[in-house]
Amino acid sequence: KQEVTQIPAALSVPEGENLVLNCSFTDSAIYNLQWFRQDPGKGLTSLLLIQSSQREQTSGRLNASLDKSSGRSTLYIAASQPGDSATYLCAVNSGYSTLTFGKGTMLLVSP
């Protein structure tokens, strides 16, 4: 059974810092990995989707990498802003379109 772990569970940084969020998964036989953002009391917003054949994806200040063989992904946020404060969720697609989610990293960026 696929298990997804996100470290750290919470992170607090001053504005402007570059930061890395980590995601690990136990079964490397995945189709893709998706990073989401969730604001308090809101739904999930898809940030990046990395197919199993890809090594990384970039969108603006966000860069996600995937090392399938070691079961790891990282989300890099450059020049963090207070508006980046949210919970970031990693989800792994191991087949049949079903996603297994990590518990998330709660990020607080202070001005």
Next chain:
Amino acid sequence: DAGVIQSPRHEVTEMGQEVTLRCKPISGHNSLFWYRQTMMRGLELLIYFNNNVPIDDSGMPEDRFSAKMPNASFSTLKIQPSEPRDSAVYFCASTQGQGSYNEQFFGPGTRLTVL
């Protein structure tokens, strides 16, 4: 596109009552998913439909839970009878195609409180 639409956004009910949650997927998407989010267990898949047919319902916790997709633009998740431990946020998501390569798009969720 309006995105995935869910209703109601909030539901408060008493134990033993029937609860029905509704979802309209993104037009053109033929796969639909129901998830539940709690503090203890995080986000968990309940059931997955493809072309209106349930493909995997192994995440449905008990027989009190049932889901239907009568057509490509509408799905319901019903809990009968509801219990306090069903309190959670229920999300609906949709994607295009049956394969495992496509991005899933989530609705805003329904926050259910069972007293």
